[in-house]
Amino acid sequence: MTLFLVLGFVGLALVLLTLLVGDHLEAAFGGAFNALEGDVFSTAVIGGFVSAFGFGAAAAEGAGLPVLPTLAIGAGSGVVVGWFAWWLTKLVKDGPSDGTVSIGDAVGQVGRVLTPIPGGDSYGVVRVSVGGHVMQCNASALLAIEAGAEVSITGVLSPTAVTVAPVWKPES
Incomplete structure (x- = not known):
């Protein structure tokens, strides 16, 4: 359970760093997150997935489930939260812009x-x-x-x- 909680907090820290420093975080990793173009593998999505995976798996393990269902619940939680982070990122980036007045x-x-x-x-x-x-x-x-x-x-x-x-x- 400790490993899953650590993963949850690491993912949460990544999400917080993404919110605070944004694109500078991706630049700090030398553009490693840009290797797969698009918003699917952004730091917000990865952080959301890791955090939800860790906390979901910790909750399942705390409920006394065996390892395989624990990992499945963690993965399912991670996919749902990762998708939601991707959707929010896409919504913000593709939102309307007033542009420059001429x-x-x-x-x-x-x-x-x-x-x-x-x-x-x-x-x-x-x-x-x-x-x-x-x-x-x-x-x-x-x-x-x-x-x-x-x-x-x-x-x-x-x-x-x-x-x-x-x-x-x-x-x-």
Whole structure:
């Protein structure tokens, strides 16, 4: 039983190390865990399997079962916990990402003029919120637009400049 408990605690320590230092742990072993590509043999999965194997086998042995059923229960526990660790790792790694906001994402959004836009080839400044990120851009418009007016971003001129048009508000 002592051997199984030691295995359980070693696996638990590996899981804790994985949580604390992540990919640095795999690099410390010289990429040995990367020999088999994929998430199936990550440190989290191996640690979960070893820990569950040890504790499951210790519980079975403590219940007075013979060696073969004890090893089977330990292996079954290890496979279940290892699969769960693999599934959680996959879920986190494949989860959605907002990515980097670019000026092209502002097209179609409504912003507010900070400095007046004279119209023609001259520029003013607008502020627009894109996905929770506030961007300030130089802005050009065909007609003059006063500061404080709402505008719609209609196009991108450069990485720092957009074209805008006033937001139409019907008269009541």
